Every structure is written in structure tokens, then in C-alpha cells.
Amino acid sequence: MTLTTEGLTKTFGGVRAVSGANVAIKEGRVNGLIGPNGSGKTTFFNLVTGLIRPDSGRVLHQGRDITGWSPHRIAHAGLGRTFQLCRIFPRMSVLDNMLVAVRRTRLRELLAGTRATAxxxxxxxxxxRMGIDHLETAEARHLSYGQQKLLELAAVFMGxxxxxxxxxxxxxxxxxxxxxxxxxxxxxxxxGRTFLVVEHNMDMVMNMCDHVIxxxxxxxxxxxxxxxVQADPRVLEAYLGV
Known part of the structure; x- marks a missing residue:
């Protein structure tokens, strides 16, 4: 397994957003993570990628305990992520958005016009690959929302x-x-890349994913x-209350 969690738990104001979650992400697969609103999916993502710290439990990546690591360190270890709302630099060019995503490229160097050829x-x-290479000189704020999503995804692969x-x-x-x-x-x-996808669009999940949690x-x-999972009565009850 490329990623596992053991007893992962996070409470906000007395409400358990993630409760003793034991999850195993299958390597080499497109894994889907679905559930009703408020079921803890995004909190789980944020725990795994270091944006928030768990109250208890562990996150293991390739057998290594990464619990409590910083987001930067986790990304450098080979875990990339996108967000519900795009995180880009709107006044920077598309190309510079890509370069600043690279750990070795500092914002100061970009502002000075320094770019590594490789x-x-x-x-x-x-x-x-994302189909937006013709926009490399455009400021990211001028892209459509869909193009910004593609830019964010492209930037993830720079790592x-x-x-x-x-x-x-x-x-x-x-x-x-x-x-x-x-x-x-x-x-x-x-x-050869493994994916974990949180998504509410069930058609997309069912057509794209080969393992669903x-x-x-x-x-x-x-x-x-x-x-x-579509045929599981527990899933029907969680979504429909039947």
C-alpha cells in the first residue's frame, strides 16, 4: 500500500470530523473517496497532507511514519495535492506559477528573471500535457476557472x-x-502514478476510479x-437514509 492511516482522529469543537479512520490506498490504482457532505473527506485529506495535525493516529507513506510532517516536507516525499478552490499565484504568469512550484526555484529568483533551463x-x-502550453505567458488570473484547475494540476506534477x-x-x-x-x-x-480523488460527481467517480472508499x-x-460500493446497503443508508 502506498498510503495507510491507522486510527486517524481529528476533533473540532467537540465534533469528530475524522474518527479512528483506518484507510489503505491501493498503489497503482485510481482510488476514489466519496461520502455525504460533512463525512470528513476533506479533513482526511488535510490530515494526510500535513495541513492540520491529528489528535491521534498515524499516517504512513510507503511504510514511513509521516504524521505531523509539514506540508512542504510531505510534498517533497512524493505526495502532491490539489484543492477544492484553486491555489495559484494570480498575478504571475502561467509559466512562473509552474516554476515557483518547484522546491529549488525561489520566488526571489523568479522576480529577478532567473530560470533554470531544465x-x-x-x-x-x-x-x-494539460493542453494549456499556449497560455504560458498569460497572467494566471486571466485564465478561465477550468484552465486554472489544469494549471494547478500541472504545477503538482513539477514535484x-x-x-x-x-x-x-x-x-x-x-x-x-x-x-x-x-x-x-x-x-x-x-x-505508474497512484491517485486518491475526493469527488461528489458520482458519474466521474464511477467511470474513472477502480477502487472506491x-x-x-x-x-x-x-x-x-x-x-x-454502489450496491452496498450501508452506502445507500449513508447517502439516502434508507
Whole structure:
């Protein structure tokens, strides 16, 4: 398993957002993480990627305990992530957004006009993969929201992560772009990268993912193939109360 959690727990104001979660992400797969609103999915993401610290439990990546590591250190260890709302530098060019995502490229160097040739080439490669290489000189704020999503995803790959966590990649984008993102994820998975995707768009999850974990009340209640979890009475009860 590329990523596992053991008894992961986080409480906010007396409410357990994540409650003793034991999760195993299957390596080499496109894993989906679904559940009703408030089931703890994004909190789980934030715990795994170091944005918040758990009250108890552990996060293991490739067998190494990364609990409590900083987000920067976790990213450097091979875990990349996107956010529900794009995190980009709106007044920087698309290309500079890519370069500042690289640990070795400092913002001060970019402002001084210093760019490493190898990093520029890698940035252009990923912009091309996302289909937005023609926008490299544009300020990121002038991109459409869908293009900003693609830019954020491209920037994640500048760190060469083996595991990529996508937080609602379909949120706020049109159906054509949803299909495009799904195809990109499947292609990148075929090249050896593992994904964990939080998403409310069930059509996207069922078509893109080959292993699905269902959260309710801060912990997994079901997992398996998309077909298996769709037929699980516990999942129907969590979503529909039936």
C-alpha cells in the first residue's frame, strides 16, 4: 500500500470530523473517496497532507511514519495535492506559477528573471500535457476557472509525485473538461502514478476510479469496486437514509 492511516482522529469543537479512520490506498490504482457532505473527506485529506495535525493516529507513506510532517516536507516525499478552490499565484504568469512550484526555484529568483533551463522544459512539458502550453505567458488570473484547475494540476506534477490527491477536480468545471481531466488521470495512472480523488460527481467517480472508499461520520464504511460500493446497503443508508 502506498498510503495507510491507522486510527486517524481529528476533533473540532467537540465534533469528530475524522474518527479512528483506518484507510489503505491501493498503489497503482485510481482510488476514489466519496461520502455525504460533512463525512470528513476533506479533513482526511488535510490530515494526510500535513495541513492540520491529528489528535491521534498515524499516517504512513510507503511504510514511513509521516504524521505531523509539514506540508512542504510531505510534498517533497512524493505526495502532491490539489484543492477544492484553486491555489495559484494570480498575478504571475502561467509559466512562473509552474516554476515557483518547484522546491529549488525561489520566488526571489523568479522576480529577478532567473530560470533554470531544465525546469522550464519540464514546466512546458506538463503545460502541454494539460493542453494549456499556449497560455504560458498569460497572467494566471486571466485564465478561465477550468484552465486554472489544469494549471494547478500541472504545477503538482513539477514535484514528480508518486501519489496525487485531487480534491473535487470536477467542481465548477464544464462536462467537457470533466471528461478531459478523467482521461488525464487515467493516462497518468497508466504511466505508474497512484491517485486518491475526493469527488461528489458520482458519474466521474464511477467511470474513472477502480477502487472506491466510502466515508460516513469520519470513517470508512465500505470499499471496493465502484459497482460493489454502489450496491452496498450501508452506502445507500449513508447517502439516502434508507
Amino acid at each position: 525546469e522550464v522544459e519540464r514546466a512546458r512539458h506538463w503545460l502541454h 514528480d509525485p508518486g501519489l496525487v490527491l485531487l480534491d473535487e477536480p470536477a467542481g465548477g468545471v464544464n462536462p467537457a473538461l470533466i471528461d478531459r481531466i478523467s482521461a488525464l488521470v487515467r493516462d497518468l495512472n497508466a504511466e 466510502v466515508f460516513d461520520r469520519g470513517a470508512p464504511i465500505s470499499e471496493g469496486t465502484p459497482q460493489a
